[in-house]
Structures are given as structure tokens and as C-alpha cells.
Amino acid sequence: MKKRVSLKSRIKALIVDNRVAKKFREITSPMFQKIGNTSKRIFGPYFEKMKKAFYTRFPDGRKDPRFSNILFWITMALLTAILILQPSANFESKRLLVYSVITKMVIFSIMAIALNLHTGYSGLVNFGVIFFAGIGAVGTGLLISAYGVDPLLSIALSVLIAVAVGYLLSYPTIRLRADYFAIVTIALGEILRLALIVDPFLKSGTEKANIESPGIANIKGPFQDWWEATGVTMVRFKWTGMGFKIETYQETNYFFFLSIFGIILLAGVYVFSEYLVNSPYGRALKGIREDEEAVESYGVDVFHTKAWILGIGSGIAALAGGLWAWALGFIGPSFMNPAASTFLVWAAFILGGKANNKGMILGAYIIVLSDQTFRGLATLSGAERQQNIFLRVVDDIFRFIVVDIGGFLFGKSSYEDTLGPASSIEVDVNFLQISLVGLIIIISMMKFEEGILPEIPYRPRKIVEEITGKTKFESAQEASQKAFLEAKQTEKPGSEKEKTGANET
Amino acid sequence: MMSANCPSCGQKVVDTMIECPSCGADLHKDPKLWIKKDGDMDAKALEIEGIHKSFGGFHVLKGVTLDVEPHEIVGLIGPNGCGKTTTFNVISGLIPADSGSVKVFGIDATNMKPYQINRIGLSRTFQNTRLWKDMTVLENLLVPPKEQIGFRIRDAILRRKALKEQERELIEKAFSILDFLEISHIAFNYASELSGGQSKLVDLGRVLMSDPKLLLLDEPVAGVAGPLANKVFNKIHELRSRLGISVLIIEHNMDFILRKGVDRVFVMNRGEVLVSGTPLEIKKSRDVIEAYLGE
Ligand SMILES: Nc1ncnc2c1ncn2[C@@H]1O[C@H](COP(=O)(O)OP(=O)(O)OP(=O)(O)O)[C@@H](O)[C@H]1O
Ligand SMILES: [Mg+2]
Numbered sequence: 086m087k088k089r090v091s092l093k094s095r096i097k098a099l100i101v102d103n104r105v106a107k108k109f110r111e112i113t114s115p116m117f118q119k120i121g122n123t124s125k126r127i128f129g130p131y132f133e134k135m136k137k138a139f140y141t142r143f144p145d146g147r148k149d150p151r152f153s154n155i156l157f158w159i160t161m162a163l164l165t166a167i168l169i170l171q172p173s174a175n176f177e178s179k180r181l182l183v184y185s186v187i188t189k190m191v192i193f194s195i196m197a198i199a200l201n202l203h204t205g206y207s208g209l210v211n212f213g214v215i216f217f218a219g220i221g222a223v224g225t226g227l228l229i230s231a232y233g234v235d236p237l238l239s240i241a242l243s244v245l246i247a248v249a250v251g252y253l254l255s256y257p258t259i260r261l262r263a264d265y266f267a268i269v270t271i272a273l274g275e276i277l278r279l280a281l282i283v284d285p286f287l288k289s290g291t292e293k294a295n296i297e298s299p300g301i302a303n304i305k306g307p308f309q310d311w312w313e314a315t316g317v318t319m320v321r322f323k324w325t326g327m328g329f330k331i332e333t334y335q336e337t338n339y340f341f342f343l344s345i346f347g348i349i350l351l352a353g354v355y356v357f358s359e360y361l362v363n364s365p366y367g368r369a370l371k372g373i374r375e376d377e378e379a380v381e382s383y384g385v386d387v388f389h390t391k392a393w394i395l396g397i398g399s400g401i402a403a404l405a406g407g408l409w410a411w412a413l414g415f416i417g418p419s420f421m422n423p424a425a426s427t428f429l430v431w432a433a434f435i436l437g438g439k440a441n442n443k444g445m446i447l448g449a450y451i452i453v454l455s456d457q458t459f460r461g462l463a464t465l466s467g468a469e470r471q472q473n474i475f476l477r478v479v480d481d482i483f484r485f486i487v488v489d490i491g492g493f494l495f496g497k498s499s500y501e502d503t504l505g506p507a508s509s510i511e512v513d514v515n516f517l518q519i520s521l522v523g524l525i526i527i528i529s530m531m532k533f534e535e536g537i538l539p540e541i542p543y544r545p546r547k548i549v550e551e552i553t554g555k556t557k558f559e560s561a562q563e564a565s566q567k568a569f570l571e572a573k574q575t576e577k578p579g580s581e582k583e584k585t586g587a588n589e590t
Numbered sequence: 591m592m593s594a595n596c597p598s599c600g601q602k603v604v605d606t607m608i609e610c611p612s613c614g615a616d617l618h619k620d621p622k623l624w625i626k627k628d629g630d631m632d633a634k635a636l637e638i639e640g641i642h643k644s645f646g647g648f649h650v651l652k653g654v655t656l657d658v659e660p661h662e663i664v665g666l667i668g669p670n671g672c673g674k675t676t677t678f679n680v681i682s683g684l685i686p687a688d689s690g691s692v693k694v695f696g697i698d699a700t701n702m703k704p705y706q707i708n709r710i711g712l713s714r715t716f717q718n719t720r721l722w723k724d725m726t727v728l729e730n731l732l733v734p735p736k737e738q739i740g741f742r743i744r745d746a747i748l749r750r751k752a753l754k755e756q757e758r759e760l761i762e763k764a765f766s767i768l769d770f771l772e773i774s775h776i777a778f779n780y781a782s783e784l785s786g787g788q789s790k791l792v793d794l795g796r797v798l799m800s801d802p803k804l805l806l807l808d809e810p811v812a813g814v815a816g817p818l819a820n821k822v823f824n825k826i827h828e829l830r831s832r833l834g835i836s837v838l839i840i841e842h843n844m845d846f847i848l849r850k851g852v853d854r855v856f857v858m859n860r861g862e863v864l865v866s867g868t869p870l871e872i873k874k875s876r877d878v879i880e881a882y883l884g885e
Binding site for chain 1: 682703708723726738740746757762774777778780796800
């Protein structure tokens with residue numbers, strides 16, 4: 086009895102006093118300090134110089150609009166390089182891969198921008214982006230396949246419907262607190278998803294569709310038949326081993342059309358949202374996000390401001406939904422699966438940097454690209470899977486957890502009965518992806534709250550400089566620092582004395 | 591302050607209103623509407639009568655009645671929890687009164703929404719300075735100005751050039767106010783980075799950006815260092831003489847407000863106005879002393 090207590094207390098002491106860590110630190114810290122000091126001595130001045138140069142050029146760091154821009158384009162180029170270098174069987178399949186990833190990136194970017202307008206700028210926590218996108222997808226799909234409406238007209242009509250739905254949604258929900266509003270949006274998304282499963286009309290979609298598998302089939306995008314029949318002539322430089330050879334080919338892949346069309350749409354949506362959020366209306370939105378009652382006390386009609394942004398955001402999400410319907414050609418309940426839609430959009434939103442529309446595009450690109458990578462990994466099996474280093478490491482870790490830890494705690498039969506022998510245990514890549522996305526969300530919320538491209542503060546330096554002269558916007562700290570430095574420069578002997586004093590101690 | 595009757599419904603309106611509060615008609619585009627009448631200057635800036643308010647079973651305001659004349663600086667004092675802030679919230683429309691009436695420049699504002707009351711010309715500050723924290727000080731100052739072009743989505747998208755010009759004018763105005771308050775060096779700081787006293791000053795600047803005719807200040811100098819507090823009061827006086835605005839100030843330090851040259855003081859206790867009068871009269875009043883020291 087006594088021994089147990091002492092053991093417990095010893096463990097407690099280990100954990101609470103952190104003795105192991107202390108010992109470890111005692112041994113290693115002089116080492117690290119030495120390394121740190123040496124590297125500081127060698128690289129420190131250069132590093133300081135670079136840092137100084139950086140901050141004189143971009144005083145707000147990542148929040149500087151110009152640097153934010155540079156970071157955006159560099160990262161986009163990097164991601165595009167990764168996309169193009171993805172392994173694929175042949176030129177044909179590589180093209181399909183690139184076009185479909187770009188199309189999906191566009192769709193998710195537009196959804197993320199919609200979410201950004203709702204949540205990033207206006208503080209309306211919306212977990213139902215997929216509901217609004219679903220209105221667009223189902224509306225576009227039904228109009229095209231069941232009523233034979235022109236694809237472009239159907240997407241326009243669906244967007245209008247979504248704007249109306251979003252605007253009207255504000256009437257019952259406007260008084261709700263942010264978290265209750267979030268629950269309502271989750272519920273709406275689920276309602277639409279379940280309706281796709283059970284509603285006889287949506288389930289069968291059209292007479293042409295298969296009754297067995299619910300969904301709306303035969304959704305044709307704009308100019309799809311024409312495109313797939315004719316396409317455009319493209320030029321390609323082919324490496325022959327001796328040199329480049331110019332070759333032409335006929336591009337009839339519809340995803341090529343969709344990706345180009347989508348990029349144009351995305352550019353339009355981006356410009357529209359930027360205009361919106363950088364206007365007095367946008368300032369009112371941000372004010373609503375920060376403190377709604379204060380905004381209302383300063384003459385802003387909060388209700389209608391919120392109602393309109395709900396409507397506009399849902400219209401934009403519906404645009405993405407319509408594009409999605411064109412791209413998939415078929416709308417079933419599975420595309421509304423939160424893990425494959427809302428979850429990913431939120432990950433893009435948090436990773437990219439909330440209240441920054443460029444961040445939305447960046448976040449969506451990263452998420453869609455990693456989604457694609459995992460899809461590729463999921464198709465691997467057998468020997469191919471063995472060869473993939475990443476999967477081998479993941480499988481080993483998983484086996485260690487299940488077989489060694491789980492087996493030790495609960496007995497060997499606990500996993501063998503359900504999973505078979507240890508060597509056959511593998512990670513399901515699809516679940517791995519979902520958990521990794523979840524992990525990204527958690528980590529970025531904890532450690533990286535601002536995202537890759539943080540919100541850009543309103544600092545119109547140029548105009549202010551013109552109006553007031555340079556010194557006005559220098560912060561008090563900067564000014565005092567300057568004064569301090571100037572004072573030091575004039576009193577050189579005094580500062581030298583300080584230096585020698587510091588060395589003695 | 592000019593007032594007239596709304597051309598479509600006949601309700602009394604004033605020149606700072608953008609739309610008629612009762613029928614919604616567009617007002618500011620019709621210059622013929624604003625024909626000055628003699629009686630207008632007589633309307634009180636603020637007149638509240640018999641305001642009652644309970645939270646659950648807790649009777650916080652028990653028939654508060656007070657008024658502010660045009661160009662007047664009025665103090666509202668009373669011990670903690672006597673209902674001063676609640677009175678402000680009722681006046682500015684943030685919480686509805688159970689009974690009683692609020693008139694701002696002769697217009698019945700009892701059931702108006704906060705933004706409608708603000709458009710009549712009443713602006714208020716908050717005791718805990720509710721600045722928009724994740725926005726810069728300058729941006730905080732650019733929300734309140736009235737009749738901005740880009741408040742409508744259509745204009746925000748289409749009238750880019752006009753917006754740019756307007757933006758410049760607004761920034762100029764904001765800097766003139768920041769200079770006036772001697773805080774222009776923090777224009778680019780986030781509102782969340784400010785000290786308590788700076789927040790109070792920014793809050794004051796924000797309220798001035800909305801071109802108020804009647805200013806409601808909730809403890810504008812609480813937590814502000816002594817010399818700065820004096821400066822703020824001097825600024826309030828200066829504003830009154832420069833812009834002719836009326837001011838109602840909450841302050842719970844009685845000695846302080848009595849020394850600050852306000853025209854009249856209302857003393858509240860437990861949800862009622864105990865006495866009102868000039869600072870001299872208040873000093874003499876025994877009731878007040880009892881409210882503060884007695885029991
Ligand atoms: N929303 C509310 N719900 C419930 N009780 C409230 C609410 N607002 C105010 N009260 C109560 O009303 C009373 C008066 O509050 P109020 O804020 O008006 O006091 P005050 O005179 O401004 O005090 P102080 O000098 O401390 O600012 C307090 O007892 C407070 O608890
Ligand atoms: Mg108060």
C-alpha cells in the first residue's frame with residue numbers, strides 16, 4: 086500500500102515537477118545555447134539586416150497588402166507546379182487531372198469566398214455553405230435536365246433563387262446569436278441532403294435517371310456537346326529525347342472548358358467581393374462582426390445590411406454549386422456530404438486566412454490539391470502501396486497503435502478478430518484524409534489563427550501621407566524610438582561607457 | 591437643426607434624416623423641404639418623460655424624466671447601478687422602454703430603432719467604449735459618417751470613382767478630428783491595441799464623425815488620467831461653441847462634474863431623478879448629499 090502511494094507520488098513528481106525534462110534541459114541547454122550563439126554570431130547580422138530591409142519595405146509584414154499579394158502569387162505558382170508534377174499514366178490523364186483539379190479549386194474558392202462574406206467579414210457563422218451551394222446545384226441540375234433550360238440561364242436563375250432564399254432566411258434568424266445561427270445553417274444543409282435521398286422528384290430527378298440510385302442525372306454544361314465533338318486545337322512541345330518537337334492535338338475534354346470558364350467566373354466573383362468589402366458597406370459589415378449594437382447606434386440599418394450579405398453570399402455559393410453540377414453531370418446526395426464539402430470549405434477558409442479573399446483562393450487550392458493527392462493514394466494497393474513511403478510510414482504508425490498498444494492493453498484477439506493478422510492491417514486513406522483535414526483545422530485554429538494570408542488592416546498610407554505629411558502615422562513608439570536613437574547618437578561617449586559596463590558583468 | 595413635415599405622410603422630420611422614420615420616404619434629396627421656421631429652434635434637443643423599465647422583476651427605471659435644451663451641456667450623475675446607462679440605452683433605442691416617451695428635437699423617437707434615432711442627429715458613446723476591435727482606429731472613424739455613397743451595394747460596386755473621392759474627404763475629416771483630440775499618431779493602430787484613455791478618445795472621435803446634433807456621453811473620462819480628463823471636458827465645451835451641439839454627459843464623480851461648467855445637472859438615485867438644477871443649486875441640495883452619503 087505504502088509503496089504504491091510512493092510510486093504514485095514519484096510519478097506525480099516526475100510529471101508535475103517535470104524532473105526528466107529538467108534534467109534533459111540541464112544537459113542540452115548549454116549545447117543549444119552554444120549552437121544558437123554561434124549561429125547568431127555568424128548569421129545574426131545578415132538575418133537582422135534582412136529583417137530590417139523586409140520591414141522597411143513592408144511595415145505590416147504579412148498584413149501588408151503588397152507582400153500579401155506577393156506571397157499569394159508565389160504560393161499559387163508553387164501549388165500549380167505541384168499540380169503539374171503530379172504523377173499520372175499519360176499525357177491524356179495528366180490533362181484531365183490538371184483541369185479537374187483547377188475546376189474543383191475554382192468551385193471551392195467561390196464557396197470559400199461566399200463563406201468569407203458571411204463568416205469572415207460579417208460574423209455570421211455559417212456551417213451550411215453546402216446548403217446554399219446545394220440550391221445552386223440542384224436548381225441548375227433540375228432546370229437543365231428536367232426542363233431543358235439553357236445551362237447559363239439555369240445557373241443565373243438558381244443564383245437568383247439562392248439570393249432570395251438567403252435574404253428571406255434573415256427574417257427568422259436575424260435575432261439569433263452566432264452559435265444558434267450556425268446550428269440553423271447545419272440543419273438546412275442536412276434537410277436538403279436528406280431531401281435528395283427521399284424526395285421522389287429529386288430522387289428520380291428525371292425520367293431518364295436511374296430510380297435505383299437517387300440523384301439528378303444528365304446535367305449538361307454550356308456548349309458541352311459542341312465542345313466534346315469539336316474542341317479546340319492546342320499546341321504542345323514534346324520532348325523527344327533529342328529536342329523539342331511541336332505537336333498539335335485536339336482538346337475535347339470538357340473540364341478544360343470548365344476550368345477556363347470557372348477561372349473567369351472566379352475572377353468576377355473575386356472583384357465583386359473585393360469591391361463590396363472595401364466599400365462603406367463592407368466597413369459596416371466588419372463593424373457588425375465586431376459589435377453589432379455599436380454599428381446600429383451609428384446609423385447603420387443592421388437588419389438589411391445583414392439580410393443583403395446573407396443573400397449575396399448564398400447567391401455566390403449557389404454559383405459554385407451550379408458549376409459543380411456542370412462538372413459532375415450528376416447530382417446525388419453524396420456530393421452534399423459534409424465531410425466532402427462544408428468541412429473542406431471551412432478548412433480552406435481557416436487555412437487561407439479569414440477576411441481575405443485571396444486567402445480563400447489559396448486555401449481552396451491547397452485543400453483541393455491535397456484532396457486530389459489522397460484520392461490518388463487511395464487507389465493504390467498491394468505492391469504499389471508498399472512502395473509508397475508515405476503510406477508505409479502511416480501504416481507502420483497505425484499498426485503500432487493497433488497491434489502493439491491496443492494488443493498490449495486489450496489482448497491480441499481484440500484486433501485479430503476484427504482486422505485480421507497484423508501484417509494485413511492498413512489505414513483507410515479516405516479516413517486518414519478526413520482526420521488530417523480535421524487536424525489542420527484544429528492546429529491552424531490554435532497556432533495559426535490568422536491563416537496564411539491574414540486580414541489586411543485598413544491603412545491607406547498613400548492617401549494619409551498626401552493629406553497629413555509623413556510623420557502623422559508614425560506610431561508613438563516609432564517616434565520615441567527615433568528620438569531615443571537620435572539622443573544616443575549625439576551622446577556617443579555615454580553610450581560607450583554603458584557598453585563596457587555591460588561587458589564587465 | 592431645421593425641421594419640416596414629410597412631404598408624403600406629414601410626420602415631423604429634421605434635416606439630418608435620410609429617410610422619413612414613419613413612411614420611409616427619401617428626404618435628403620429634396621432641398622425645398624428645408625424651409626426654416628421660427629418655432630424650430632424652440633424644440634428641445636431631448637425630452638424624455640416617465641420612462642419605466644424593468645428587467646424581469648427588477649424595476650430599474652421608475653419614471654425618469656429629463657430634458658436637454660439646444661446648445662446645452664447637461665450632466666447626469668448618480669451612484670453605481672442607479673440606472674444612468676439604462677436611461678441612455680432607452681433613449682438611443684437599444685432597449686425598449688416599458689412605458690414613457692422619448693422626443694429628440696421634437697420628434698417622437700420612443701419606438702424608433704437605434705439607427706433611425708442616430709439619423710435624427712443623436713449619437714452616443716458607450717461606457718465600455720465598444721470600439722470595433724479588429725479594425726484600425728481610422729477605419730473605426732469611417733463607419734459613422736452619414737449619407738456615404740457606398741452604403742448601398744449598387745453604389746459600392748458601380749460608383750468606384752465617387753467612392754474614392756469620398757474616401758479621401760472622409761479621411762481628411764477623420765484626421766482633423768484625430769488632430770483635434772491629439773491622437774492622430776494612433777490612426778493606424780488596431781482599436782484593440784489602445785489603452786483605456788485612448789479608447790475613450792477614439793470613441794469620442796467616432797461619435798464626432800457622425801455629425802451629431804445631440805451627444806450622449808457615457809462616462810467619457812472614466813479611467814482617463816486627470817489632466818487628460820480636463821482636456822476632454824475642455825474639448826466638449828469647445829465643440830459646443832464651435833458646432834452648437836447639445837450634450838448629455840453621464841459622470842459618477844459628482845465633484846468633478848460640478849466643477850466642469852455644465853449648465854444643468856440631473857441627479858439620479860435608484861431609477862429616479864432626485865433633483866435637477868444648476869451646479870450651484872445641486873451643491874446646496876441636501877437630498878443629493880443624502881443619496882451619496884446617507885443610509
Ligand atoms: N440588460 C440588463 N438585464 C438585467 N439587469 C440590467 C440590465 N442592464 C442593467 N441592469 C441593471 O440595472 C441597474 C442599473 O444599471 P445601469 O447600467 O443603468 O447603472 P449605471 O447607473 O449606469 O451604473 P454605473 O455608474 O455603474 O455605470 C443595475 O443594477 C443593473 O444590474
Ligand atoms: Mg453606467
